[in-house]
Amino acid sequence: xxxxxxxxxxxxxxxxxxxxxxxxxxxxxxxxxxxxxxxxxxxxxxxxxxxxxxxxxxxxxxxxxxxxxxxxxxxxxxxxxxxxxxxxxxxxxxxxxxxxxxxxxxxxxxxxxxxxxxxxxxxxxxxxxxxxxxxxxxxxxxxxxxxxxxxxxxxxxxxxxxxxxxxxxxxxxxxxxxxxxxxxxxxxxxxxxxxxxxxxxxxxxxxxxxxxxxxxxxxxxxxxxxxxxxxxxxxxxxxxxxxxxxxxxxxxxxxxxxxxxxxxxxxxxxxxxxxxxxxxxxxxxxxxxxxxxxxxxxxxxxxxxxxxxxxxxxxxxxxxxxxxxxxxxxxxxxxxxxxxxxxxxxxxxxxxxxxxxxxxxxxxxxxxxxxxxxxxxxx
Numbered sequence: 001x002x003x004x005x006x007x008x009x010x011x012x013x014x015x016x017x018x019x020x021x022x023x024x025x026x027x028x029x030x031x032x033x034x035x036x037x038x039x040x041x042x043x044x045x046x047x048x049x050x051x052x053x054x055x056x057x058x059x060x061x062x063x064x065x066x067x068x069x070x071x072x073x074x075x076x077x078x079x080x081x082x083x084x085x086x087x088x089x090x091x092x093x094x095x096x097x098x099x100x101x102x103x104x105x106x107x108x109x110x111x112x113x114x115x116x117x118x119x120x121x122x123x124x125x126x127x128x129x130x131x132x133x134x135x136x137x138x139x140x141x142x143x144x145x146x147x148x149x150x151x152x153x154x155x156x157x158x159x160x161x162x163x164x165x166x167x168x169x170x171x172x173x174x175x176x177x178x179x180x181x182x183x184x185x186x187x188x189x190x191x192x193x194x195x196x197x198x199x200x201x202x203x204x205x206x207x208x209x210x211x212x213x214x215x216x217x218x219x220x221x222x223x224x225x226x227x228x229x230x231x232x233x234x235x236x237x238x239x240x241x242x243x244x245x246x247x248x249x250x251x252x253x254x255x256x257x258x259x260x261x262x263x264x265x266x267x268x269x270x271x272x273x274x275x276x277x278x279x280x281x282x283x284x285x286x287x288x289x290x291x292x293x294x295x296x297x298x299x300x301x302x303x304x305x306x307x308x309x310x311x312x313x314x315x316x317x318x319x320x321x322x323x324x325x326x327x328x329x330x331x332x333x334x335x336x337x338x339x340x341x342x343x344x345x346x347x348x349x350x351x352x353x354x355x356x357x358x359x360x361x362x363x364x365x366x367x368x369x370x371x372x373x374x375x376x377x378x379x
Contacts, residue, residue: 032277035292039299046303053306060185064253066298067187068093068246072265073272073290074195075242078202079235080273083215083282084133084140086236089243090265091151092125096247097257098155101164104173104251111172111252118248119241125151126240130233148266159259166255177252187249191291194242199287211235215282268318272297275321297321 047054072089079086096118104114125147132143166174180186202208213221214228222228251257270280276293278285297318304314 032286032289032292035276035289035296039292039296042296042299042303046306050306053303058302062295062299062302063188064185065302066295067185067191068249068253069265069268069272069294069298070191070291071194071242071246071249072269073276073294074191074198074287075239076269076273077276077278077285077287077290078198078211078238079140080270080278080280081202081211081215081282081285082232082235083218084232084235085144085270085280086126086129086239087141087144087266087270088125088129088147088151089239089246089269090262090267091148091155092122092240092243093247093250093262093265094260095125095151095155095158096121096244097250097261098159098164098259100248101169101251101257102158104170105164105168108170109173111170111176114173114251115245115248118251119244122240122242122244122247123237124240125243126236126238127233129240130236133236134229134232152260152263156259161259163259164251164255164257169251169255173252174255175252177249177255187253190245190249194245195287195291198238202287207231212283215279215284217283268297269294271318271321 043054052058072093076086076089099121100114100118103109103117129140129144129147132138133140176186178185181189202211210221210226210231213224213226214231218228247262250261254261272294273285273290274280274293275296276285276289276291278290278293300317300321301314304317309317
């Protein structure tokens, strides 16, 4: 969790207020730890029922299948913390996978050129979404739903019923999806590197914390001088660029690509982000939690296949999981808000200041509502 610290709190300070602060920290941390715990229980239970589930190839397949979803979830998290959403990521993956495959098919193009093309296409899609949302002030749900269908139509127009075959792709592209370093496939390595870079930026840079300030309170962020339009545009560029990268990885992983590749993945990505503890109302959550949510959803899908559950029930179970995650997220938010109010009142009584001012020496976490100056000055 992102922690904004004014000055270190003194040990033993606070009494009941310190207890409230500890409660908030435990609750916020538990949101990621609980996902990890659920994942461990799920894997252990399935391994007992079917020991082959944890075979070397089985574990590798789970990480390979989760890599693309994690990459998309990281980009989606950056958008969601600004109180927006990007429903076009699945169609961007499909467009990039087919276009990049057509670009590389029947040639000896280097994989770097294919990656650059894919990321540029993704950035162009993100730029359109970002401009419409941030500068034209069109609701993000409407914009990205519209671009979802536009991009899908463009993809079908380019494909015209054709498909990209793995036999026509250069060896360097296929190697990206199948080879690795020291037995670890490239896809998880790339995904983890991207996740760590984005997570570090959001936590450690003032401009990164401004994304949370916008999601927590757009009005306060505006009063604090946060460049809201530029940050929202950046969020969509990040999401679009990562969707473009995911499209190339999709091509490298599967080789054979048709026009409707990744169809319906936008909802799966949103589900992973919400399950991972990123509040759909913005301002709260981490890319690490979103990555764990994506890994949990992928593992559940693999478990249901191993247990031979009907595909209809696989979708239904995913939907139930999403509803549970949103409900738990709401309950946790209410508990955190109640604890923070109590802490504020107790701090005010102890220091003799108004209840809405927090004395020096207190910590402010990302779970709290970020006020005007927290968007810029404190970051």
